[in-house]
């Protein structure tokens with residue numbers, strides 16, 4: 228990820244965790260590592276990381292209870308206290324071992340601990356590998372909303388070992404595939420074709436197929452993030468499916484996985500593009516059936532009332548009076564641009580409501 232002044236590498240592969248000691252030596256040398264992980268991942272991979280490093284460095288492990296609801300300031304506070312008690316100094320480094328929740332909270336600890344220390348992301352969910360470990364966004368949720376307190380802090384290195392996905396619950400594998408399909412749809416038609424044709428291998432967790440998906444997705448996200456580091460415009464394309472998706476998450480009290488909510492969002496936003504004459508019916512249908520083949524939902528759950536979704540979207544920062552702005556598909560592999568080259572297109576509330584009503 229070639230960010231000016233904060234460039235870092237992402238190592239992706241089958242079994243690359245075995246190379247961790249050497250990789251750390253090269254990219255993030257330290258005499259004291261603090262592993263931050265959650266209660267599901269720590270027993271699976273945390274201990275393996277700890278024992279691999281224990282001969283050459285002091286290693287502290289801090290574990291919090293798994294779950295999005297623990298991505299909060301209390302966890303941040305408890306983790307920083309544990310690191311202080313362990314005597315982790317300015318020459319220390321944090322290893323975030325887990326999914327996006329661990330990555331976000333451990334990254335925020337790294338951003339703030341002693342005013343900022345280096346960290347390495349070791350993502351263990353497909354979503355974390357292809358999405359949350361790229362871009363440097365760290366943070367926690369508050370009662371007022373998700374990700375409202377945080378910071379940009381780029382890791383020194385990301386090590387994505389697709390072998391760790393063998394233990395991932397099936398629903399989380401599909402949820403990660405939702406973001407992968409999004410990457411193909413917005414930026415790379417050939418990738419979308421490949422995801423469709425290797426669907427069985429991906430769902431069977433074939434390491435080569437997974438490594439290809441992670442690599443291609445990471446390249447796409449890194450390209451967009453580097454082009455638009457502080458979210459001035461282009462990064463909006465990564466929000467395809469997310470305007471409706473976020474509203475679905477809010478309206479259903481976060482009972483769906485993020486990837487499931489944005490699958491519904493992508494299907495709805497593709498129909499929206501179709502109604503506006505921006506997206507072809509063939510591409511909209513193709514996206515919807517690909518999502519379904521990866522066991523993802525494309526219809527609104529009963530509790531997500533269209534009017535309520537509309538209200539949530541109006542409150543979203545992207546909303547303007549009487550219309551909501553969307554990143555829409557031009558065709559498979561390409562995002563549509565507005566009249567002046569904008570990355571989002573305004574859509575009337577009436578049309579959005581009509582499309583949502585038809586999607587239950």
Ligand SMILES: NC(=O)c1ccc[n+]([C@@H]2O[C@H](COP(=O)([O-])OP(=O)(O)OC[C@H]3O[C@@H](n4cnc5c(N)ncnc54)[C@H](O)[C@@H]3O)[C@@H](O)[C@H]2O)c1
Pocket residue numbers: 265266267268271293294295298325326327328329331351352353354355358359360361362363364365373374391392393394395396399485
């Ligand atoms: N920083 C960013 O740019 C960014 C981008 C997208 C999402 N996110 C954040 O990521 C979070 C979601 O991430 P997630 O989907 O990875 O959720 P998660 O971290 O909660 O992981 C999902 C579940 O799988 C478990 N798990 C993780 N790895 C496992 C493995 N290999 N085997 C078995 N179980 C495993 C976890 O303990 C958890 O129960 C959200 O908080 C979201 O806000 C951040």
Ligand SMILES: [Zn+2]
Pocket residue numbers: 358406469485489
């Ligand atoms: Zn997302």
